[in-house]
Amino acid sequence: GDSVTQMEGPVTLSEEAFLTINCTYTATGYPSLFWYVQYPGEGLQLLLKATKADDKGSNKGFEATYRKETTSFHLEKGSVQVSDSAVYFCALSGQNTGNQFYFGTGTSLTVIP
């Protein structure tokens, strides 16, 4: 079945450091891929998405490229800020699963000044 494997955390970085959070997936057909962010005490918010191979999603300095050949959707940011401290979830929506999402386990990021 469809699934997402996400880099385990927690991750602690200094401000302005480079961030990579790895995400790989297993799916049949052509899924859509998402990154969600959860700030403390809040619900999940969409950070970015990509709906077909080689698409790059971007938002707030974050980027992720849909790589079908490596079944990956790694999240990157060139210079993190303290305000980026949150939990990040990679998710997949299968081509034929009625928009049912499969989430990774989440990666907690803490950015220290």
Place this chain on the structure above:
Amino acid sequence: NAGVTQTPKFRVLKTGQSMTLLCAQDMNHEYMYWYRQDPGMGLRLIHYSVGEGTTAKGEVPDGYNVSRLKKQNFLLGLESAAPSQTSVYFCASSASGRAHNEQFFGPGTRLTVL
């Protein structure tokens, strides 16, 4: 435009008690979902609905029931709460069943079962 709202925000139950969590959305979305979030396990789908009057089981449906009597509301019920149901519950909605649609999430309900 409030998006997705959930009631209540917090609740403490004793084992065996029942309760209903309410989810409401004002985006005219067809699909609605209930998830639970547990440490180290991400979000797991409990039940979902593809339209008014419909419900379907997700990954972890046991011990829960749902109803979608109105398009904008999706109720999650616990008939006899157990400590294993201590969790944070999230409701979500999406416009349709197309894979590219994002899901919009509510703020969550933190439930503790003693």
